[in-house]
Amino acid sequence: MPTNSARYSKIMIVIHWLTALAVVGAWLTSEGGRHMVENPPLLHFSLGLAVLVLIVPRLILLLTGGAPDVGRKRDRLAIATKAGHVALYLFLIALPLTGWYAASRMGVPVSFFGLELPAIAAPVKGRPGLIAELHENAGTFILYVAGLHALMALWHQFVLRDGTLQRMSLR
Ligand code: HEM
Ligand code: HEM
Incomplete structure (x- = not known):
């Protein structure tokens, strides 16, 4: 397997690791009921x-060439890598939106580090509904997907030795 140490741009790397910390932090501070x-x-x-805020510049950078070329043939591994990244992106967008929706349905005011945000759904008296349940389950499931992603990154780095980890490292 050829080494491909072309890196992500510095800003993409910073956003990647801040996002990872925010996801783990959100999971650790989550509660239901x-x-x-x-x-x-x-x-x-x-x-x-x-x-959700971090995904905006990230997608813009991604679409304007902020991610390095994978440099591999369009083989099965490259396709699986792409599919894994797309799945992660879908979670990163859907989770905050469904959470915001769930809070709105519960009548709980939502704020972003002190900045009050509007409700995106009308409050209900009873259970907040299916989307809230989806949020709770997906909120834990993303950690499994991210864990698998991290294991794959380590496998690339230490078994295939193709320099994958350096692509997401500042040094
Ligand atoms: C919640 C935690 C994490 C999330 C949500 C996440 C998400 C992502 C996403 C969406 C990409 C694709 C970037 C792109 O091409 O646009 C990516 C790339 C990458 N991530 Fe993560 N990640 C997480 C944790 C980790 C961890 C713990 C590691 C290391 C062990 C890691 C290593 C990498 C590497 C090396 C790449 C580049 C892969 C390549 O270009 O082939 N990530 N990550
Ligand atoms: C990556 C981001 C997020 C992750 C990983 C995440 C994870 C979770 C998890 C695991 C639960 C279930 C906790 C339990 O049942 O003990 C939960 C519940 C909840 N989260 Fe999130 N969450 C995220 C973002 C958000 C956001 C942005 C909001 C609101 C603005 C939010 C609002 C809620 C609400 C209202 C519940 C309770 C739902 C219910 O009891 O039916 N979450 N979250």
């Missing part, structure tokens, strides 16, 4: 929304 109406987990909201 109606008691969150009295005591909303504001840090969970802020860290989760940071993921």
Whole structure:
């Protein structure tokens, strides 16, 4: 396997690691159930929304050539890598949006590090609904997907020795 140490741009690398920290932070500060109406987990909201904020410049950079060419043939491994990254991006967009929706349905005010945001759905009295349940389950599932992604990155680096980890490192 040829080495491909062409790096992501510095800003893409910083966004990658900030996003990873925000996802883990959002998971660690998450809670469910109606008691969150009295005591909303504001840090969970802020860290989760940071993921959504960070995805905007990230996608713009990605679409304008901020990611290096994978430099491999369009083989199965390259296609699986792309599919894995697309899945991660879908989670990174869907999770904060479904969380925001769930909070709105529960009538819980949402803020982003002190900045109050509008509700994106009308509040309901009973259970917040299917999207809230999807959010709770996907919120944990993304950690499995990201864990598999990290294992694949380590496998590339230490078994295939193709320099993958350097592509996402500042030094
Ligand atoms: C919640 C945690 C994480 C998320 C959401 C995440 C997400 C992503 C995404 C979406 C990409 C694709 C970038 C692009 O081409 O646009 C990527 C690339 C990459 N990630 Fe992560 N990542 C996480 C954690 C990690 C960890 C822990 C490692 C290292 C062990 C890692 C190593 C890499 C590497 C090396 C690449 C570049 C792969 C390549 O270009 O072939 N990531 N990550
Ligand atoms: C990457 C970002 C996020 C992750 C990983 C995540 C993860 C989770 C997890 C695992 C739960 C279930 C906790 C439990 O049942 O004990 C949860 C619940 C919840 N999250 Fe998030 N979340 C994220 C973003 C957000 C955002 C941005 C908001 C709101 C603006 C939000 C609002 C909520 C609400 C309201 C619940 C409770 C839902 C219910 O009880 O039905 N989340 N989140």
